[in-house]
Structure formats: C-alpha cells, structure tokens
Amino acid sequence: MLHRPARRLLARTHVLHYPFWSNESLLNAFDSSASATRVAARISTGALDRDHSPNGDRMGYHWPTPGKEKSWRQQTYSTGFRKVEALQQGMAEMVPHAVPMPSDIRHADLVVNRSDHLKAKPRLDPIELKFGAVYTDHMLQVSWKEGPGWTGPSIDPLAPLTLHPCAQVLHYGSGCFEGMKAYKGKDQRLRLFRPDMNMERLSQSAARLTLPEFDKVELLECIKELVRLERDWVPAEEGFSLYIRPALIGTHPFLGLSPTREAMLFVVLSPVGPYFPSGLKPVKLFVETEVVRAYPGGVGDKKVGGNYAPTMLPQLRSAHRGCAQVLYVLQDGLPGGGLVGESGAMNVFFLLQENGMMELITPPLDGLILPGVTRDTVLAIARGFGNIKVSERNLRFDEIEHAAETGRLVEIFGTGTACAVQPITGLLKNDNTEITIPFDSEAAAHWLAKPPGMALAQPGSNEPFSLCGRLTRTLIDFQYGYVESPWSVPIDP
Numbered sequence: 001m002l003h004r005p006a007r008r009l010l011a012r013t014h015v016l017h018y019p020f021w022s023n024e025s026l027l028n029a030f031d032s033s034a035s036a037t038r039v040a041a042r043i044s045t046g047a048l049d050r051d052h053s054p055n056g057d058r059m060g061y062h063w064p065t066p067g068k069e070k071s072w073r074q075q076t077y078s079t080g081f082r083k084v085e086a087l088q089q090g091m092a093e094m095v096p097h098a099v100p101m102p103s104d105i106r107h108a109d110l111v112v113n114r115s116d117h118l119k120a121k122p123r124l125d126p127i128e129l130k131f132g133a134v135y136t137d138h139m140l141q142v143s144w145k146e147g148p149g150w151t152g153p154s155i156d157p158l159a160p161l162t163l164h165p166c167a168q169v170l171h172y173g174s175g176c177f178e179g180m181k182a183y184k185g186k187d188q189r190l191r192l193f194r195p196d197m198n199m200e201r202l203s204q205s206a207a208r209l210t211l212p213e214f215d216k217v218e219l220l221e222c223i224k225e226l227v228r229l230e231r232d233w234v235p236a237e238e239g240f241s242l243y244i245r246p247a248l249i250g251t252h253p254f255l256g257l258s259p260t261r262e263a264m265l266f267v268v269l270s271p272v273g274p275y276f277p278s279g280l281k282p283v284k285l286f287v288e289t290e291v292v293r294a295y296p297g298g299v300g301d302k303k304v305g306g307n308y309a310p311t312m313l314p315q316l317r318s319a320h321r322g323c324a325q326v327l328y329v330l331q332d333g334l335p336g337g338g339l340v341g342e343s344g345a346m347n348v349f350f351l352l353q354e355n356g357m358m359e360l361i362t363p364p365l366d367g368l369i370l371p372g373v374t375r376d377t378v379l380a381i382a383r384g385f386g387n388i389k390v391s392e393r394n395l396r397f398d399e400i401e402h403a404a405e406t407g408r409l410v411e412i413f414g415t416g417t418a419c420a421v422q423p424i425t426g427l428l429k430n431d432n433t434e435i436t437i438p439f440d441s442e443a444a445a446h447w448l449a450k451p452p453g454m455a456l457a458q459p460g461s462n463e464p465f466s467l468c469g470r471l472t473r474t475l476i477d478f479q480y481g482y483v484e485s486p487w488s489v490p491i492d493p
C-alpha cells in the first residue's frame, strides 16, 4: 500500500499511465536507480505517447506511430482546458527521471482515511430530518493546480476547509455544484440515479467558470466509494435517501479577475427524509416578474453558486406572502405576460387540456433553464405513457391564465432531485390575485400506493386521474430499483 504523498506524486507523473506498470511496481522501480533510469529512458526516447480521442480527451497511452514520435520535451499536455508545457511544472526536481505531467482524477489513486470518531446517527425521523442539515462522517476531496493538474483524491473525516481569504470563490463566486441522491432499495442495495447527467452538468458548469475539467467516470467512481463507506446512513425505507453534494470551487488566492489557477473539488453527503412524509403536499408559488433569475446569454442553464444567492431575497419575500417558492416569469418586452421560466430549485410543468387532449408543457432548454435530471426523466416517462402530448416549448404567462380561466389548466408541478415531483396548487401574483389549480390528493394517493411497476400500466377506466401521482410513483420505482432500468446505477458493496 502506498502512503499518500507517494500516491499523489505518482499520480502526477507521466509513467503512471504506462499500461504494464502498476503504481506499486513503479514506486519500487523508483527505489532502484537502475530501474528508474530504464523507465526514464523509455519515456525520453518517446516510447510512451498520449492518445487523444477525436475531441481531445485523454484516453490513456499507446505506442506512437512510427515516424511520428515526439520528444516529451516538445509535447504539450492538456490539463482541464489549458495546455501546459511538461517541464514548466518543476516536478522533475522532485522525482528524478520521471516526467511530470498534468494528471486527472483517478479512482485508482483514492486514499481512504477513516474517521476515528464516528458520529452517533441521528434519529432519521421523516418529519424531523431537515433537508441538508445533517452530514455523514466523511467527505471526498481532491485539489487541482494549473500545471500538475489534479492530485490524488482522498476520503477524509468531514472537516472544515482551509481557504486563503483571497480565494477566488470567496470574492467572485467561482464555484459550481451538483445535487444528486443515492437510494437504498428493499433489497438493501444502494443505487444512484442517472449520475452521468450530474457529472456532465458539473463539467459544463465548471467549464463556464474556467474551473478545471475532470474525468467524469473516475470522479463518479470516487463518489461511489464515499457512498459505500457511508451506506449505514441511509435507511432502506422508501422516501429516505442520501443527498450527494459535489462542489467545485476556485481557490486561487488572487484578487485580480483571471481564469482559475487553483481549485478544489469536494463531495459531502447528507441523509434526507421522504419528500412527502404525509403524501404529496401541494404548495403555492409567487409569480416573480421583477427579479430576473436568468437571461439570454447568462448562466441560467449552469449550476453555479452565483445563480442562487440572488434568489434568496425573492424567496424570502414570497415566503412572507405564504408561498413556498418563486416562479420566475421574464418580462422580455413581448406581449403575453412574460416568458415562464422555472422555480428557485425546480423545473416546472403545466398540464393543459384542449378539446379532450392533454398537453404537458415545460419550457425548452434555451439557456434560461437548468437542464434538470428529473425534468428529463419526467419528460421520458410522460412520453412513455402515450396518451399525453409532451411539449418542450415556450409558454407565456397569459396562456396559463387563459387556460385557468377557461377551466383547461389541469395540473402544475415542479420537478427536482430534492422534491421529485412537487404539486403546485396556486400561483400568487404581485397584485394579490391568484390562479388556483385544484389538487386531488385522493387521486394522487391512489397512484402513490400502486405496487412497483404498476403505475406504468395504462390506467383502468375507473381510476382517478393524477399525472402528478402517477409520475411520482413511476419515478420512485426507478430510483429505488423496484423497476430495473439503465437509469438506476447500483453501488455494490
């Protein structure tokens, strides 16, 4: 077993990717100067080369095409979005004969430092367990520097971070994050739900902020390891889950505005209770037409911290008016009451009826909307139901009002990892008038009580209608693995 500094050092060296050498054997090689010289000789003659996918991603190493060999001194390597000269980093001074190169996050380098002081697990009461207020014992962390790239990842006891007061994230909001969950099914297996989408979104958010790229598959493997370690924090009860919060922040201590040169990625876990301890609970939204959450050319489609802090005030004002959240309606100067966007932390869906035909509408991914994992899933499930027209299209507020006035507004609900499907029964406007949408809690409860997989079947002619309830049941069946799907990714012990 390598000790941590050695692993980290090795993680930054070119030779680590040599297919016939494990990290351990490399370390041994460095113990013997003769072997080290042999390894270094191979590298310096260009025997090892980098392989690039068509889009420039790192793919590992291969023997170079004859005649195309380059000396390693002439090569540049991509670390994140930047190209750096290999020798620029000075790593050669630290490991003689080994060529430094920017390294990526790799699960094989993960070091686990278990906590000696495991916390007593709180009573995981569905009512008392507040979302995001309780954390597990460990966290995953890995840091990045322009040049050497990512260090080896580690799982450590949960602890405060040490940041320079001039760290970019503290001043310029150079930070992005994700929200995903692990679910424990009745079979005691833990499962992630479409985690590749979270990794992709984190990567897109990071790129927008000049935060470094990372290997999404490898990061996910490290996250799975953390979840495995903390598996006892999740009761095998439907509704409970383990909220996973990866965050990537710019830590470069520099007050000038410049692309990030140092960063840190960490992941913390928080057990959370059922979305609806006593069934689906509808909420009211405040129709926000003055504060703008996202605008064309902005970052509304990225999960960056800067999108959220400015929403606290409208959220607070809406709470004073008895609303749980805000519905952002952008006044874009066109007639029709403004462009319907999304809610503070949910995508929104509207079910309208026209000549006996149902249309489920959600705003399109035009840069103003966060591409929600749950949104995408609900769209796919609803399309699979077959008897509903499913549209991703612009919706102006007047259309909703008109549908409500003419009795054609059937349901409104929000979607998100935290809430799954959240029924909405009221839209409160600034002039205190309200659009109300009836919510049939009995019909919703009927669908929630369906045995696994049965909500997917076509409803019988006597069954009550609740799209909200039917979607929720179907989503839960997939998330907990009651219905097998490629969306559900088991984490085996």
Ligand SMILES: Cc1ncc(COP(=O)(O)O)c(C=O)c1O
Pocket (backbone or CB within 6 Å): 179, 342, 343, 344, 345, 346, 347, 370, 371, 372, 373, 374, 375, 415, 416, 417, 418
């Ligand atoms: C602004 C916003 N919209 C929508 C969502 C829902 O996204 P997801 O379904 O991926 O959780 C979230 C939550 O992450 C959000 O913050």
